[in-house]
Amino acid sequence: xxxxxxxxxxxxxxTGILGVAVSTAVPAxxxxxxxxxxxxxxxxxxxxxxPYLAIDALKRxxxxxxxxxxxxxxxxxxxxxxxxxxxxxxxxxxxxxWSGAACTPWFGxxxxxxxxxxxxxxxxxxxxxxxxxxxxxxxxxxFPERLVLALExxxxxxxxxxxxxxxxxxxxGVEDYAAVDLRVDEHPYPVAELRRVWSVxxxxxxxxLQGMPRKGQPPxxxxxxxxxxxxRSPAERxxxxxxxxxxTDILGIDVPPQRRAELLAAFGAxxxxxxxxxxLDLTDIHPAVVFRP
Amino acid sequence: MxxxxxxxxxxxxxxxxxxxxxxxxxxxxxxxxxxxxxxxxLAPDALEQARKADAETRAGRxxxxxxxxxxxxxxxxxxxxxxxxxxxxxPGVDFPRTDSxxxxxxxxxxxxxxxxxxxxxxxxxxxxxxxxxPWDLSRIPGxxxxxxxxxxxxxxxxxxxxxxxxxxxxxxASFCGxxxxxxxxxxxxxxxxVPHSWSLDHAGxxxxxxxxxxxxxxxxxxEDAADPGCSAEPVPDYRPAVNAPSVSGLRVAxxxxxxxxxxxxxxxxxxxTAIAWFGAQGAVxxxxxxxxxxxxxxxxxxxxxxxxxxxxxxxxxxxxTSQFTEDVRLLVEMGRLVTGAxxxxxxxxxxxxxxxxxxxxxxxxxxLGPTEPVTAPRIGETHVAIAGGEESALAAxxxxxxxxxxxxxxxxxxxxxxxxxxxxxGLQIAAAPFAEPILxxxxxxxxxxxxxxxxxxxxx
Numbered sequence: 001x002x003x004x005x006x007x008x009x010x011x012x013x014x015t016g017i018l019g020v021a022v023s024t025a026v027p028a029x030x031x032x033x034x035x036x037x038x039x040x041x042x043x044x045x046x047x048x049x050x051p052y053l054a055i056d057a058l059k060r061x062x063x064x065x066x067x068x069x070x071x072x073x074x075x076x077x078x079x080x081x082x083x084x085x086x087x088x089x090x091x092x093x094x095x096x097x098w099s100g101a102a103c104t105p106w107f108g109x110x111x112x113x114x115x116x117x118x119x120x121x122x123x124x125x126x127x128x129x130x131x132x133x134x135x136x137x138x139x140x141x142x143f144p145e146r147l148v149l150a151l152e153x154x155x156x157x158x159x160x161x162x163x164x165x166x167x168x169x170x171x172x173g174v175e176d177y178a179a180v181d182l183r184v185d186e187h188p189y190p191v192a193e194l195r196r197v198w199s200v201x202x203x204x205x206x207x208x209l210q211g212m213p214r215k216g217q218p219p220x221x222x223x224x225x226x227x228x229x230x231x232r233s234p235a236e237r238x239x240x241x242x243x244x245x246x247x248t249d250i251l252g253i254d255v256p257p258q259r260r261a262e263l264l265a266a267f268g269a270x271x272x273x274x275x276x277x278x279x280l281d282l283t284d285i286h287p288a289v290v291f292r293p
Numbered sequence: 294m295x296x297x298x299x300x301x302x303x304x305x306x307x308x309x310x311x312x313x314x315x316x317x318x319x320x321x322x323x324x325x326x327x328x329x330x331x332x333x334x335l336a337p338d339a340l341e342q343a344r345k346a347d348a349e350t351r352a353g354r355x356x357x358x359x360x361x362x363x364x365x366x367x368x369x370x371x372x373x374x375x376x377x378x379x380x381x382x383x384p385g386v387d388f389p390r391t392d393s394x395x396x397x398x399x400x401x402x403x404x405x406x407x408x409x410x411x412x413x414x415x416x417x418x419x420x421x422x423x424x425x426x427p428w429d430l431s432r433i434p435g436x437x438x439x440x441x442x443x444x445x446x447x448x449x450x451x452x453x454x455x456x457x458x459x460x461x462x463x464x465x466a467s468f469c470g471x472x473x474x475x476x477x478x479x480x481x482x483x484x485x486x487v488p489h490s491w492s493l494d495h496a497g498x499x500x501x502x503x504x505x506x507x508x509x510x511x512x513x514x515x516e517d518a519a520d521p522g523c524s525a526e527p528v529p530d531y532r533p534a535v536n537a538p539s540v541s542g543l544r545v546a547x548x549x550x551x552x553x554x555x556x557x558x559x560x561x562x563x564x565x566t567a568i569a570w571f572g573a574q575g576a577v578x579x580x581x582x583x584x585x586x587x588x589x590x591x592x593x594x595x596x597x598x599x600x601x602x603x604x605x606x607x608x609x610x611x612x613x614t615s616q617f618t619e620d621v622r623l624l625v626e627m628g629r630l631v632t633g634a635x636x637x638x639x640x641x642x643x644x645x646x647x648x649x650x651x652x653x654x655x656x657x658x659x660x661l662g663p664t665e666p667v668t669a670p671r672i673g674e675t676h677v678a679i680a681g682g683e684e685s686a687l688a689a690x691x692x693x694x695x696x697x698x699x700x701x702x703x704x705x706x707x708x709x710x711x712x713x714x715x716x717x718x719g720l721q722i723a724a725a726p727f728a729e730p731i732l733x734x735x736x737x738x739x740x741x742x743x744x745x746x747x748x749x750x751x752x753x
Binding site for chain 2: 254262264267274276280285288
């Protein structure tokens with residue numbers, strides 16, 4: 001699978017948290033590209049994707065190699081390295097990147113202290129520059145928020161030149177389970193949807209995470225207010241973002257998915273005629289509608 | 294005189310009693326309509342109405358211009374003495390038993406409403422199942438006033454009412470070889486007609502002659518507070534126009550884009566011959582272009598679909614549209630996909646198109662062209678062959694009629710020949726708003742110089 005993708009791999013300098021945020025015009029990017037070993041390192045493997053490249057590089061970090069060495073060693077074992085793209089950050093914040101010469105243009109990567117930003121089949125280098133500026137410019141924000149901001153900036157600057165379909169953010173702290181693992185697997189506006197899900201997650205799930213069992217600590221009950229919140233319906237909880245359904249709420253027609261497909265198919269040719277009408281500038285024309293009280 | 298295909302004018306002049314006329318037509322309906330299915334119901338008291346009319350005649354009284362004349366009325370007009378279905382069999386529909394404004398005016402003028410003619414469901418679409426075309430029973434009569442077209446062409450009644458939102462009077466009139474008049478928007482009250490699209494709906498007659506169209510317009514035109522779209526424009530006497538037909542000195546515009554270039558060759562040939570006839574009679578012919586017509590289809594779709602979805606909103610939300618005929622259900626439900634901004638923009642565009650045709654009509658008395666790019670398609674045909682390509686039957690059959698719904702101009706269709714297969718071809722004439730006298734005078738002149746209206750279908 002060719003994941004023509006833009007992503008950021010980073011380590012929080014103050015907490016050591018590791019994270020990856022990624023988006024592409026292929027479904028379910030979150031299940032394949034991001035890889036994190038808590039306390040060891042994080043990677044995003046993409047282009048003609050080889051998951052073992054990330055797994056191998058993280059193992060080499062675990063064995064004590066730094067990011068640059070681990071990446072070089074992992075790549076040397078991959079005969080198709082010209083087709084791969086990968087960004088890697090180790091637990092000390094050292095970053096390394098690789099973009100094979102046979103990746104789809106525009107491709108490239110940037111690295112800095114604690115971060116690696118990479119992408120291919122992009123509209124241009126401005127995508128990576130925008131991601132870097134957004135990430136570095138939000139140093140005061142929570143670490144997952146910085147990753148989402150970088151992704152949004154990359155999308156705004158052009159992103160994947162085919163369009164967009166999925167997005168994900170994966171963050172590990174010191175625990176062996178993820179602190180944030182959000183995926184938008186198939187959506188017309190995946191980065192915007194990821195932002196919406198992230199905001200709901202912060203308000204409704206993160207308070208619950210605070211009470212989850214931690215390594216080396218006795219389990220404790222979740223606070224009463226968190227339990228009470230989770231007993232309410234999603235729409236009644238804090239941070240609920242109204243997301244009206246396009247069909248039932250906005251268009252006002254409640255029909256099953258098969259019927260929606262039939263309506264869209266039939267409406268296709270009509271919609272094309274209406275779009276032609278939209279091309280007219282009628283700003284100064286009073287419509288043929290007069291209200292007489 | 295044979296009563297079979299007599300016009301209203303001829304019937305009135307003949308002195309044949311209303312009972313004899315009504316019995317004759319009811320007999321024809323009994324014999325012929327099982328093959329055509331043009332009527333959905335007949336007035337149970339038609340003969341009783343005729344007897345009353347004859348009694349009044351014997352007493353020296355006439356109710357009006359249509360005294361004792363049987364007229365068919367489309368099943369989307371409310372009638373007090375007959376049920377209205379608007380062509381739907383969906384449950385939960387119960388239209389009131391009151392007379393529409395047109396039904397009331399027809400009765401006041403002495404007409405006998407002989408029966409309700411079939412419409413496609415809620416006056417949608419350009420065919421009218423199960424009605425068949427009397428010229429060829431394997432073909433559609435057009436729609437949505439298909440029952441009226443078939444009944445008038447087959448000699449089952451001398452005239453019938455239709456309604457026209459995108460062409461639903463003129464399409465069946467053209468396919469069935471009758472006269473069809475869509476007057477200026479607002480000329481005839483639509484109060485008591487089941488709405489389809491408020492800013493596009495027109496009422497009008499299908500008749501066997503231009504003079505009869507004028508007669509019905511005389512009876513039906515005029516202000517009605519019950520229809521907010523109805524006009525207060527004074528109603529002239531339309532009869533002098535048809536009694537003195539003339540085209541000498543007439544300025545004729547032919548819109549060469551949109552209306553030409555995509556028609557069946559037999560239609561182009563018949564219409565060009567008609568245009569040449571006008572020229573030979575001393576009319577001045579001028580070819581013009583109205584490029585903005587390319588936006589018309591998007592505009593009428595936006596307005597018509599959205600209006601229909603609004604009218605059927607309660608049924609839609611209650612899930613009752615699933616009981617509609619599949620094609621009509623699809624059209625009604627698709628109306629929900631049209632955005633409000635596009636509907637308003639479509640209404641803005643109508644002003645632009647109105648100004649465009651007003652410029653054409655500043656230098657012309659009428660606009661001449663075909664009514665249909667094809668003759669009647671076969672039943673079940675979803676696509677028609679035109680100019681070496683295939684086009685959806687719906688798209689083709691209203692292409693030349695909807696511009697006059699968008700602009701609200703009066704437009705009439707009358708026969709101007711037959712194709713190689715013997716199916717009628719319609720000539721469409723449009724004029725400035727409320728210029729029905731010019732429209733009727735011109736159409737009557739063409740009609741008088743040709744014998745198309747004297748040809749009658751095989752299945753009649």
